[in-house]
Amino acid sequence: MLMNAVHRTIQDAAAAFAPLVDAKTDQAAVFYRRYGFRPVVDKPRTLFLPLATVQKTLLQKTDF
Secondary structure, eight states, X not given: OHHHHHXXXXXXXXXXXXXXXXXXXXXXXXXXXXXXXXXXXXXXXXXXXXXXXXXXXXXXXXXX
16 A cells, blocks of 8 residues: 555656655554655654655565
8 A cells, every 4th residue: 555655646746745644653653664754853653755765766666
């Protein structure tokens, strides 16, 4: 689901900087960090992943 959501974000015509997630637990935040998501300052469970990072890393590793 994560890869599908990221892929749809890139394909969308709307201007977007990054997918943003609100991890409900610390374990969920760790999961997202493994994929390169970065925490928002002062909100460690709110994470974002710059689309430039997505295009360089995640999509090269995943075949949609």
